Amino acid sequence: MSDRKPTHGTYAVLAVPVTMLVVFFLVPFGIMVASSFYHRVEGGFYTPAFELNSWRRLFTEVFIERAVFSIGISLLAGAVCIAVAFPFTFFLTRMKRRPHVALLVVVMSALSLSEVIVGFTWSVLLGRAAGISNILVWLGVMDEARAYQPGFVAVLLGLCYIAFPYCVLTLYPSLSRLDREVTEAAQTMGASPWRTFWTVVVPISRPIIVAGFLLVFVFTLGSYLISAILGRPEHWTLSVFISDQASFNANVPFAAAMAIFLTVLSLAVVGVVTVVESRTRRLT
Amino acid sequence: MRALKWTTTGLTLVFLVAPLLVIAIVSVNENRYMDFPPQGLSFEWYWALWTDLGWRSAILTSLTVASLGALVAVAIATPLAYVLRAYRIRLSPLLYALGILPFMLPPVISALGAQVFWNAADHAGRIENVIIAHGIFFSTLPLITISLAMETMDPALPEAAQTLGANPRTTFRTITLPLLVPSMITGYAAAFVLSLNEYIIAFLVAGFSVQTLPIKIFNGIRYGFTPTIASVAVVFIVIAATVFSLFAVFGNLLRFLGADPAILERNDA
8 A cells, every 4th residue: 555656636635744843843943943043132032143152051060960960860760660660561461360451550540640740749748748757657657757859869759650651661562472482491491480580581671671761761851840849950850941941041042052952862862762673673 | 589579569559559649638638738647528629620710721721722732633643644654755754753753852842942933923822832832742642543553454445445436535535534533533532631731832832821730730839739739630640540441441451552462361371
């Protein structure tokens, strides 16, 4: 079916969505690139110009610190998510119908929660008013209620919470198709389940582990609300920094320069994922 | 290994469910402030979702943006997916990438782009800006579902229609389009749910004049807590869990998520 020759009518049909995408995505992106060179006027406006001030600010210590923190916490979130999601998904795919479906419903429900709601629920759970510490005080384990947010651990937990379901869904198809005969063979030869997991299941799944890790990385790199709700300004991700510059500080040129930096970074990671995936497809 | 299995599963389940439980408890607390253990039981915060004008208008704004935004997304995705899969077009990979790109990049990129675009067009702060921005950003989802449906469609069906004398337009209308409807609905639903939850694009494009539900919730967290925020969260959680449970019972949730079709027969055996 994919070898039909296009006619004029085909191009007319194609023109509608392509025009929409060009006008409302590529053109805005172009204007954003242009505005990164604009001149910022104090008080929130910007005028067309060609200057490199905003780009120069990308090399200041503040921005580099932000970028390194953002990338670092996203890498950490990716590592934590994979470390938990991989065994979880592996066990999930070996469960009977009822717990299997029930756990998937919980994962999908967590997935469909808004970031703002996740941030809010964790801020309550880690807060001083009605959170974990209150339960511990109530049980007599702790003397006094404490607040664990805002803080680094709170941001990391929130990021893991929003990314975890996506991570499970990336791992799920390939782990559910993992040939049972392979693990059974290892166990027949005398390997313990634990040894089978480490020497057979994990090595076979390496490509999908890499893909899942990078997915979490890109996803958390773009997250906004978690670090805005659960973190102090020093825990802000690049997305928060960008939108803060664009709205409250009204410095659109600098926000645009940072946004282009974030675009390049994300595209690079997506490129790595694509290469890894096409290479594994060739191998199998 | 067995111990590891139950600790991993148990702890993950607690991690996923704990915040939801706490929020459910807060939402029925009679006191206006959060406290633990909760003081008295009250459902007035749920009632406030409907009686409070601010919350009601935020809910209606969000529903408007999500339903129309998802419509724009499907309207962009359907012709793109159909033409790129049904015809041989030289720029096909490039055009497909253009449809995937907005969603691949962090949302703040689309958000800032749309902001400078509508500022330049001197048309800032309108609800239609948010609808279009969401439609573009989420068009990737129906694009993927419809493209997959095109790939798995039996090519003999449209060919048979053409052999029987139908012109391409009639074939599309009577054969291809009806076969694509389920994937269009799935794509619409996915775009709708994500648009309902989306914050940063809505905020940067028109956040000061168009208040969607996530914006209202975020402002609520920042500038003054009310248990109503918790009750909105609970309503969302209940809707999501119900939809996916129904999906699991009546549809094929496992298949949809890409599981091996025989997985449960083997596990249950």
